Amino acid sequence: MTPLHHSLIFVKSQEPAVVQAAVTVIQHLEHLKHPFALTVASAHALGGAYSDRVDSNIAPKTYDHMIVIGGDGTLLSAAKYAIQHQLPIIGINSGTVGFLADVCPTDLRILTTILSGDYFTETRHLLKVTLSDETTASALNDIVLSRQAARLLCYELFINDSFVCAQRADGLIISTPTGSTAYALSAGGSIIHPAIKAIALTPLCPHRLSSRPIIVPSDSIIDIHLTSPTAQHDALVSCDGFDMTTAPIHQATIQHAPEALQLIHPPHYCYFEALKHKLHWERSLTSS
Template identity: 45%
Template sequence: MEQFRNIGIIGRMGSIRVLDTIRRLKRYLIGRHLHVILEDRIAEMLPGHNLQTSSRKLLGEVCDLVIVVGGDGSMLGAARALAQHKVPVLGINRGSLGFLTDILPEHLESQISEVLAGNYTTEQRFLLEAEVRRDGVTIGEGDALNDVVFHPGKSTRMIEFELFIDGQFVYSLKADGLIIATPTGSTAYALSAGGPIMHPRLDAIVIVPMHPHTLSSRPIVVDADSELKVVVAEDMSIYPLVSCDGQNHVTCAPGDTLHVQRKPQKLHLIHPLDHNFYAVCRDKLGWGSRLGQDNK
């Protein structure tokens, strides 16, 4: 008896390679006599598919497993929609990096077969929830698997703000922005801004200033249960943005406050048994192989 019977498929829009992989995946799963459900948006790109369709939100309610075909950006969007349903999610990489989507298309049948047979590992990745308040009233909110970024938007000017952690004042800062990242997001934008790489199992959040005006402002790693508050300076002339995973944006006014904390629901991410975080880092970040061995 298969552990997964109802399998949802989400795909990145606008990619011929993604559509080709979804067609191949669909044929394979149907050949295994599994019930396949397509996300409605990708289903429109596959005329004549003759399959059940569903919104992304409802996929989490009706599926035992959701497979995301695309890059890490596709996984980020899927994670925000699916985390609350606790449905396991598996990624097939059709992007560039693939930190989160780790099955290669050329190994699709063999590795999916292993997963269907129960040969896989599961990781729980936490998300952040961000809320922007104005005079105590929420004006915008969003979730992020990678990071919440406070930045000046199209302006080239620095922004000024104050940072509080668990109600305690940390510092006031002029900078190009501030990145608040999960361990999952530590290998994304936060890394390019000088933040540390954190293992996905760490229960921590990293706060990374972007080109701060003072060179002594360094990344800070705090407990994942911390409550963070960023207060926008009241005398600023620009309106900065808060971006969640670079996909959802809220415009802030001077005096607004950004509140960030861990989201209670987690993403249940499936990996093949041979998944190795450090091997992924070696491959994606160009780290050296063991001495005397070719870099593969």
């Protein structure tokens, strides 16, 4: 692959561990004499340090990648920025799990390897939601229909104009393969390899015990109809954890989004090794 020449650094959290990781990465880049800049928000997160390195007006093609320092939440925040500027992301994991961040801040030899051109890229697709008031948003992980009040939501689910079910539940998670290891996993959903073109629908605490997660092709169009005025007022739609609106919601349409995110992985990256490490799966059932 082509060597990477100019980094844009993205930091969001002001937690000490994240700030220390960011400083370590910046010092490493300075040691390599590798050109870099910070976003305005990143400099703020670092308490004003490296303010001389801030680029407040990102010009097209100035940078060839983004280095995101934090956990998966930070990377989700950076994703829209990266997609807007067409920048692939290198993730430095200083969060709790970090499914999307491959590089450990205590071993930046991997970052050096990547910057030298020894890496590969992976495409992660997004979902798009359109509400009944024509509000739209996109998500890398998931779009979640949930409730604001202590009562079940009543909704009808359609896929490609075909009626699937009427449901009373706390809500519904519509996730990408990337998001299958996030909220959907804790709700009993399946893990989907990111190379599979699919959308997962995982009900949240459904009243009907026969309700189970469904995996559909990525070109499916999913329609959710809130079937009562109470449900329409109680419903909340969020994208990657960010609430869209609190206005009454009559209908939500979810489908494959046209944009995509590029992740940069080190040459040794293996999805299944990442799963075993992040989910603490045992290699063997026998003790040594």
